Amino acid sequence: MVNLESSSSYALDHATASRDLVFETAEETTADRLALVSIHDVMPETLAKVTELLLMCRQSAVKRMTLLVVPGKEWAETDIAQLKAWADSGIQLAGHGWVHHCDRIQGLYHRLHSKLISRDVAEHLALDEAGIQRLLDNCADWFSKHQLPVPELYVPPAWALGSISLNALRECPFQMVETLAGVIDVNQQRLLRLPLTGYEADTLFRAVSVSSFNRINWLWSKTSGRPIRVSIHPNDHQLKLKRSLQRDLDRPINAIGYTSLRSLSR
Numbered sequence: 023m024v025n026l027e028s029s030s031s032y033a034l035d036h037a038t039a040s041r042d043l044v045f046e047t048a049e050e051t052t053a054d055r056l057a058l059v060s061i062h063d064v065m066p067e068t069l070a071k072v073t074e075l076l077l078m079c080r081q082s083a084v085k086r087m088t089l090l091v092v093p094g095k096e097w098a099e100t101d102i103a104q105l106k107a108w109a110d111s112g113i114q115l116a117g118h119g120w121v122h123h124c125d126r127i128q129g130l131y132h133r134l135h136s137k138l139i140s141r142d143v144a145e146h147l148a149l150d151e152a153g154i155q156r157l158l159d160n161c162a163d164w165f166s167k168h169q170l171p172v173p174e175l176y177v178p179p180a181w182a183l184g185s186i187s188l189n190a191l192r193e194c195p196f197q198m199v200e201t202l203a204g205v206i207d208v209n210q211q212r213l214l215r216l217p218l219t220g221y222e223a224d225t226l227f228r229a230v231s232v233s234s235f236n237r238i239n240w241l242w243s244k245t246s247g248r249p250i251r252v253s254i255h256p257n258d259h260q261l262k263l264k265r266s267l268q269r270d271l272d273r274p275i276n277a278i279g280y281t282s283l284r285s286l287s288r
Contacts, residue, residue, distance in 0.1 A: 054274045054275055054276035055243060055244070055249075055250065055273065055274065055275045055276065056248075056249035056250070056275070056276055056278055056286075057084075057249055057250050057251075057252050057275040057276065057277050057278070058088070058216070058249055058250070058251045058252065058277070058278060058279075058280060058283075059079060059084050059086065059087055059088070059252045059254070059271075059275075059277045060087070060088040060089070060090055060116070060177070060251070060252070060253050060254065061075050061076070061087065061088070061089050061090065061254045061255075061256070062090045062118060062177070062253060062254065062255050062256075063090065063092060063118065063122060063255055063256055064089045064090055064091045064092065064105075064118070064256075065091075065092040065095040065122065066095050066096060066097055066098065066101045067095070068256040069101060069104060071256040071257065071259075072089065072256055074259065075254055075256065075258075075259060076108075076113075078259060078268070078271065079271060082268070082271035082272050084271055084275070084277045085277055086112075086114075086277040086278055086279050087113050087114070087277070088113070088114040088115070088116050088175065088279070088280060089105075089108060089113055089114070089115055089116065090116050090117075090118035090177050091105065091115055091116065091117065091118055091165075091173075092118050092119055092120070092121065092122045093117070093120060093160070093161050093164035093165070094119075094120035094121040094122075094160075094164075095121065095122075097168075102168050102170070105168075105170055106169070106170060109170060109171050114173070114175070114279055114280065115165070115170060115171055115173050116173045116174075116175040116176060116177055116280075117158075117161040117162060117165070117173050117175070117176040117177070117196065118161075118176075118177050118178075118179060119145050119146070119157070119161070119178060119179040120145065120157050120160060120161060121145065122145065122179050144178070144179055144180040144182040144184075145157070145178075145179055146178045146179070146182050146183055146184035147182050147184050149184060150185070151185060151186045151187060151190055154183075154184050154185075154186045154190075155186070155190055155193070155194065158176065158194040158195060158196065159194070159195060161176065162176075162194075162195035162196065163195075172195070173196065174196060174197040174198055174280070174281060175196065175197075175198045175199075175200065175205075175280045176194070176196035176198070176199050176200070177199070177200040178199075178200075178201070181200065181201050181202040182201075182202075183199065183201050188211050191206070191208055191211075192208055192209065192211065194208065196208060197209065198280055198283070200251075200280075201213075202218065203215055203216075204216040205280065205283055207283075207284065214283055214286070215248075216248055216249060216250070216251055217239035217240070217242040217243040217246075217248060217249075217250045217251065218239055218250070218251045218253060219235075219236040219239050219240065219250060219251065219252050219253065219270060220232055220235070220236070220253050220255075221236075221253075221254060221255070221258040221261065221263040221264070221266060221267045222255040222257070222258055222261065222263075223261055223262045223263045224257075224261050224262065225262075226262070228262075229262040229263055232263060233263065233266065236266065236270075240270075249278060249283070249286070250275075252270060252271070252275075254267065
């Protein structure tokens with residue numbers, strides 16, 4: 023069994039929204055920095071803020087977005103309709119845990135992770151391999167049950183995939199899995215390491231540490247030419263790094279979809 027966060031191979035490693043929000047197809051340009059722009063924690067209670075962020079992205083000319091959906095919440099029919107409208111407009115949906123919360127902290131690694139990074143959302147870290155497999159299966163089934171596009175991408179909460187063997191991961195219903203280090207092509211069992219930025223900073227310590235992390239990753243993207251992951255959470259446009267978020271969205275970036283990574287990783 024391999025812990026994909028800690029192994030050497032993968033280390034560092036209701037809707038009040040407008041339903042006619044449509045993103046144009048992104049034009050491929052060589053001058054702009056390639057970026058994967060995603061909004062995390064899409065759930066019934068965050069849909070209004072997700073809409074604000076989508077509008078913010080559109081105003082900054084970001085034309086491709088991925089929404090990370092938490093299926094195990096209390097989704098009303100109007101909420102599902104909103105997801106369908108976004109998917110129909112070309113916005114990609116991805117799986118993002120089940121309830122985005124864990125009731126217990128399991129082991130020392132999970133305890134440290136929760137203190138430093140994830141607080142109480144890294145639900146994979148409280149599960150064994152069989153539990154992670156069930157969660158992945160349930161997540162994919164939820165999209166199919168509600169007649170939503172079954173995602174190719176899965177992103178565990180806090181990017182913490184937990185302890186799961188590579189063979190077990192290959193049996194999961196998703197073709198790509200994103201971790202802190204990058205994006206795993208599940209069939210090829212290959213990790214494409216990618217820079218990452220975040221903006222979820224509600225304390226001064228988090229603002230300073232996340233800002234430093236972001237600067238390093240923008241530099242990595244610039245020097246390597248690799249796409250940068252711009253990862254947004256529902257409250258980020260109201261927190262301490264809101265100006266940094268706006269500045270980064272206004273950069274000359276060319277937003278691409280996660281499926282484009284297959285051609286880049288060959």
